[in-house]
Amino acid sequence: MLYSEQLGLPITDNRRWRLYCDTYGAERWDYIPEEDIERIPQTNFVKWLLRTGDFPYPNPKVNSSDPGFRASDATYNGAKFFSMIQDEESGIFPCQYQGPMFMTIGYVTFCYITGIEIPEHNKVEMIRYIVNLSHPVDGGWGLHTEGASTMFGTVVNYVILRLLGLPKDHIVCKKARRVLIHHRGAISSPHWAKIWLSLLNLYDWSGVNPAPPDQWLLPYFLTTHPARWWVHTRSIYLPVSYLAGIRYSCKLTPILEEIRSEIYVEPYDQIDFTKHRNTTCGVDLHYPHSMALDILNCCIVFYEKYLRPTWLLKRGNKRVYELIEKDVQNSDNLTVGPVSFAFSAIVAFIEKGRDSPEVERFADKFKEILFHGPLGLTVMGTNGAQVWDCSLFIQYMFMVDLAELPEFRDSIVKAYKFLCRSQFTEECVEGSFRDKRVGGWPFSTKTQGFTVSDCTAEALKAVIMVKKSPAFADVHDEISTKNLENAIDVLLSLQNLGSFEYGSFASYEKIRATLLMEKLNPAEIFCNIMVEYPYVECTDSSVLGLQYFLDNYDYRKEEISHSIKIAVDYIKRSQQKDGSWYGSWGICYTYAGMFALEALYTVHENYENSEVVRKGCDFLVKRQMPDGGWGESMRSCELHTYVNSNKKSQIIQTAWTVIGLLLADYPDKAVIDRGIQILKSRQTVHGEWKYESIEGVFNHSCAIEYPSYRFLFPMKALGLYAKKYGENAI
Ligand code: LAN
Helix, strand or coil, rough: HHHHHHHCCCCCCHHHHHECCCCCCCCCCCCECCHCCCCCCCHHHHHHHCCCCCCCCCCCCCCCCCCCCHHHHHHHHHHHHHHHHHCCCCCCCCCCCCCCCCHHHHHHHHHHCCCCCCCHHHHHHHHHHHHHHCCCCCCCCEEEECCCHHHHHHHHHHHHHCCCCCCCCCCCHHHHHHHHCCCCCHHHHHHHHHHHHHHHHCCHHCCCCCCCHHHHHHCCCCCHHHHHHHHHHHHHHHHHHHHHCCCCCCCCCCHHHHHHHHHCCCCCCCCCHHCCCCCCCCCCCCCCCCCCHHHHHHHHHHHHHHHHHHHHHHHHHHHHHHHHHHHHHHHCCCCCCCCHHHHHHHHHHHHHHHCCCCHHHHHHHHHHHHEEEECCEEEEECCCCCCHHHHHHHHHHHCCCCCCHHHHHHCCCCCCCCHHHHHCCCEEEEECCCCCCCCCCCCCCCCCCCCCCHHHHHHHHHHHHHHHHHHHHHHHCCCCCCHHHHHHHHHHHHCCCCCCCCCCCCCCCCCCCHHHHHHHHCCCCCCCCCCCEHHHHHHHHHHHHHHHHHHCCCHHHHHHHHHHHHHHHHHHHHCCCCCCCCCCCCHHHHHHHHHHHHHHHCCCCCCCCHHHHHHHHHHHHCCCCCCECCCCCCCHHHCCCCCCCCCCCCCHHHHHHHHHHHHHHCCCCHHHHHHHHHHHHHHCCCCCCCCCCEEECCCCEEEEECHHHHHEEEEEEHHHHHHHHHCCCC
16 A cells, blocks of 8 residues: 555546657646546556556466466567557657656746646645655655655655645654754755755755856856756756856745744754855765865855956856757757756746746646656656667567567557657757757657767667568658768767777767866765766667668768777776676666677677676676576665665566676576576566566666666567577577
8 A cells, every 4th residue: 555545645536647648759647527537548558557447458478377488478478568558649658757856846846936836636646756755764755766865855855745735744744854853954955955945945045055157158168168067967057057146036935934944953044054055964965075166166155245246147147048048949948857947947937927938838848747657746857768768679679579570560660650750850059059969869859859879879770670671661761861871970979089988978978078077066966967978888879879780881881880999999998897887877787787798799799709798797697696686776876886686686687687698698598597587487477577676877876767678678688588599498
């Protein structure tokens, strides 16, 4: 029983929720009137997700309890199940891309400040979500859904609950307050929480470390110029600098006054906020400030207080708003992610007013990042994972020889057409500090507008697979060869050529500034956010895409070969002494290990002929758990050392490892058999794999769910295994 149910909290009627996905993959939930329930049927995905009944469970090809049930049957059943939850209209695989517990505060703050009413059904479900994810022991909230309670998680979610109407004396609030007080109250919130609280007039800007808008007036050649920062960081600090510059706080209301009296240890009026710029609760402090940052902050505080003329601040903010407008244009309002989106929306409100079309548009676009699920409604980590999931689905279906079966044709065509529609066809507006993007692919949707290196490479490979298959001749023309060449141009332009990171790929852009900029990371809770970094997984995927193109087309052949060569050199260089690779976007060494081994397989390196592959496999094999599978904890990402999951293995890490070992041609089949056994035994009769544990991560500290992974990777592992061992497969 869910915690919200135990507490008797209100709940909406799940039969009334509908999810609409448009052709470009935007996902919007709607709560329809009761009388329309029969008239407007729920999609399979919604029936399955919300368990509202009559989900058409596929009949298994061979029943898993049957003694003759083999890995190939498990692959088939898995693929069958997964294709049942594809959205018929758009071809995407919708999912609640959740994990971070600091996204919803943006929506609630925006609505509170602007006075926009949150619909009652949203309120009810947002409260349910937060309550259901409170920590079972202390009642606080973590940085992410599976983390221990932190000040950041607890303070922002507490404020949300109170603003949404949960009374102060509710047991959930009482427990959360105990956590807050235990950690010295909201003065010890990390930087981002202090910003949200200041906007809500629950904290004073004098206690927030500075983010001056004037830095946007500096010349770009300076290595610290904000346009050289990682897209997420610059997109967030852009509107934040505006808000901090004018020290914006909303009007103080009775409810805010109440909250002020609840989240601090001492009375609000007696707090000297200037003393707490650097007060951060120990549990939040993953990455403490450098001395350089502290000194710099002192100088900026002095500058802002005594030196900066008002006209300069105004000019800075004017420039910032121009850039926000460009960001809005380039991303159909979404900006790169929900955090920057909410801050930008608040700036638009200040600039244009409540009734402006700009603010209306922001308010409307929130619907594309809010997602309902069995635990309730939340703002997701991005506006979805559409392109990424479709790319992996198509590829893996081909790799396991299922794509060309008539029963899967429709699914493949839909996902493929979605990818064809999602490639960028327009450049960003001039002067927005963005690279050429025509030909690239994003992680989520075309309208969001940000190229990601590995998403481009994986989508390119998926599209070519369909284009090369005679079974899909009728849809080959959905995308031209020229478009594929454009993708290659984008990909090649993204490769880093600096001496340290030579040959690698970062996430959205080339590395634009020295990695030493990290010394100025003000966020306290995240690592590696200031600039782009070389990522081994992004480099691996790029090798896959580039090599696949090279094998099938005749464009820029020499440059592509060279690019692959230096990328592979980077992959080898980034292997650690013990044979492992650190994973930045999945948990953790098993994820990066699989990607690296697949990239090396692509260039024909295997256990037999490559020392690097041998070490990579041996590292993973040593971590096999007594039950025969693999399981890694989020602690791996934080501690930078392999940490097993509690007690039993996980399907996700088992699948990742098995894929790596299979592609590396690891010689001991018995090791792989045991992993395969785990994947088979954890599958339901219908071909489903149930959620076990969170799969993804970012910035070393925050976990995020990839709901499609528990279908995609086991399918790939089982299918590759069945293909390789044929008669000898179990
Ligand atoms: C993502 C999600 C996808 C992910 C992959 C494509 C898997 C990866 O290989 C490259 C990086 C990328 C695109 C990525 C970057 C960071 C994101 C956008 C996220 C992990 C989802 C949420 C996260 C974003 C930074 C959250 C906002 C928080 C901040 C600390 C700025």
